[in-house]
Amino acid sequence: MTIRIFSKMLSLTVLSLLLVACERPPGSCAQPGEVALQVLGSGGPIADDERASSAYLVWVDGRARVLIDAGGGSFLRFGEAGARFEDLDFVGLSHLHTDHSADFSALLKSGSFSERGRPLPVAGPDGDGVFPGLKDFLVATLDRDEGAYGYLSAFLDGTAGTPMLTPREVQTGPPALLWSSEDLAIDGMQVPHGIVPAVAFRVRSGDTTIVFASDQNGSDPEFVNFAKDASILVMHMVVPQDVTGVGRRLHAPPSVIGEVAGRASPDKLVLSHFMARSLRDLEGNVSIVRKGYSGDVVLAEDLACVTP
Ligand SMILES: [Zn+2]
Numbered sequence: 001m002t003i004r005i006f007s008k009m010l011s012l013t014v015l016s017l018l019l020v021a022c023e024r025p026p027g028s029c030a031q032p033g034e035v036a037l038q039v040l041g042s043g044g045p046i047a048d049d050e051r052a053s054s055a056y057l058v059w060v061d062g063r064a065r066v067l068i069d070a071g072g073g074s075f076l077r078f079g080e081a082g083a084r085f086e087d088l089d090f091v092g093l094s095h096l097h098t099d100h101s102a103d104f105s106a107l108l109k110s111g112s113f114s115e116r117g118r119p120l121p122v123a124g125p126d127g128d129g130v131f132p133g134l135k136d137f138l139v140a141t142l143d144r145d146e147g148a149y150g151y152l153s154a155f156l157d158g159t160a161g162t163p164m165l166t167p168r169e170v171q172t173g174p175p176a177l178l179w180s181s182e183d184l185a186i187d188g189m190q191v192p193h194g195i196v197p198a199v200a201f202r203v204r205s206g207d208t209t210i211v212f213a214s215d216q217n218g219s220d221p222e223f224v225n226f227a228k229d230a231s232i233l234v235m236h237m238v239v240p241q242d243v244t245g246v247g248r249r250l251h252a253p254p255s256v257i258g259e260v261a262g263r264a265s266p267d268k269l270v271l272s273h274f275m276a277r278s279l280r281d282l283e284g285n286v287s288i289v290r291k292g293y294s295g296d297v298v299l300a301e302d303l304a305c306v307t308p
Contacts, residue, residue, distance in 0.1 A: 027082030029305040030059030035208040036307045037232050037270070040077035041069070042300035044238060044275040045099035051302050052077045053099035054273055056234065058203045058210055059305075060184060063087040066203050068212045069094055070104040077302055078107060085111030090179045090186050093124035094214035095198035096137050105141050105149050112152070112162060119164045120155075123178045123188055125197035126169040133197070134169050170199045175226055189226050191216035194250040202226060208308045210234070211266070215273070218252030224263045231308040233266035234300075236273030240281065241288055254285040258292025267308065269293055272300035 030036035036059045043051025053071025055078070057064040064083035070093065085107070093101045101124075111120075127133030132140060139146060142165075144153035158164030168178055175189040178201075187202040193215045200223060201212045211230040213223070215238065227233050238251040252260065261269045271289065278285075286297060298306055 026080060027062075029057070029064075029081065030062060030307075032062045034062075034307065035060050035205045035210075036305055037210050037234070038064070038081055039270070039272060039300045039302060039304045039306070040067075040074045040081060041071050042272045042274055042302050042304070043071075043073070043099075044236075044273045044278070045071075045097065046275045046277070047072075048276040049274060049279065051274060053102070054094070054215075054236070055103070056212060057081060057083055058205075060205050065089045065184060066092070066186065067107075068092045068201050068203075069100045069214075070102070070107055071099040072102045075103040075106040075110065078110075081303060085114045086116035088120060089181065089184060091120060091122040092178075092186070092188065092199065092201045092212070093122065093134065093137075094201065094212065095125055095193060095196050096131055096134075097196065097215070100215070101137070105152065108142075108152055108155050109149075112154075116163045117161050119158065119166045121166045121168065121179050123168040123170060123186075123199070123201075125190060125199050126171045128197045129195055131196055135167050138165060138167055174222075175202070187226075189222065191223055192219050193217065194246065196250070200226060202230070207231075210308075211264075213260075215251060217249060218256040218260050224260060227260075227264035227266065230264065230266040232268045232270060232306055233261060233264055234270045234272055235261060237271045237285060237289070238273050238275075238278055240278070240285065254288035255292065258289040261289070261293035261295075266295065268296045268298055268306065270298045270300050270306055274300070 029038040038057040040055035041052030052073025054069040055074030056068045058066035124134030154162035170188040185204045209230045211227040213235045
């Protein structure tokens with residue numbers, strides 16, 4: 001990405017305290033033996049800042065193994081990053097707002113042209129009130145008879161060599177191990193995001209732990225334990241400090257982000273989920289975050305690579 005307007009708004013003083021993550025050429029985010037986070041989408045639900053909506057990759061040993069969120073625009077960024085559908089071991093959809101899930105079907109269709117045959121684990125929230133759970137969401141999109149994209153129904157039953165999705169819903173309660181292999185483990189826990197069931201994910205590989213807070217209001221102290229001592233903690237700075245009402249019930253203001261990050265004490269805090277309106281006083285908001293958290297702060301950019 002080219003230098004963005006918000007960067008120009010930052011004073012040199014604040015810039016000297018921040019790390020702005022750098023874009024890498026496709027497929028180069030993590031070299032063999034390394035673990036790294038790549039931001040696919042650093043934006044929110046408003047298409048006003050040249051950013052894709054929420055999506056992140058975790059690269060392990062040179063391959064993009066984990067996809068967290070698939071918001072609008074992540075389809076394009078996935079290809080630009082040099083990620084391959086056949087390399088994915090796990091997909092986590094933190095919640096079923098469009099800015100976290102709208103491109104998932106498009107990524108599946110793209111993947112149907114790959115050589116992949118093995119199943120694809122996918123995790124997301126259970127349903128509550130007006131929001132479906134992950135399994136109902138997949139039926140509503142992919143079911144042969146009821147789905148909007150019924151022509152992709154082979155992802156539900158694995159017919160014709162199509163990789164079958166193996167969905168796992170995360171419920172309220174203690175964190176749960178969702179998937180693991182020799183070199184990778186992924187846990188999830190529900191986090192408070194107003195009335196919207198939402199899930200935070202923790203990806204562990206070797207000595208590296210990357211935690212994705214998702215959209216949340218920061219009111220559950222259990223999340224601090226979940227994120228404790230992470231190598232990288234990704235938090236979404238969506239609203240200004242003076243937010244009230246629905247916005248506050250959904251999202252943590254900068255002071256709460258600082259408190260949560262301060263208690264969790266990650267090596268690096270990645271702030272993401274920006275829109276033009278949340279960038280208006282970025283310098284001020286980051287200053288508030290830093291009152292609670294004194295470690296490295298990274299401002300997310302699409303396609304940026306963040307190493308532990
Ligand atoms: Zn969001």
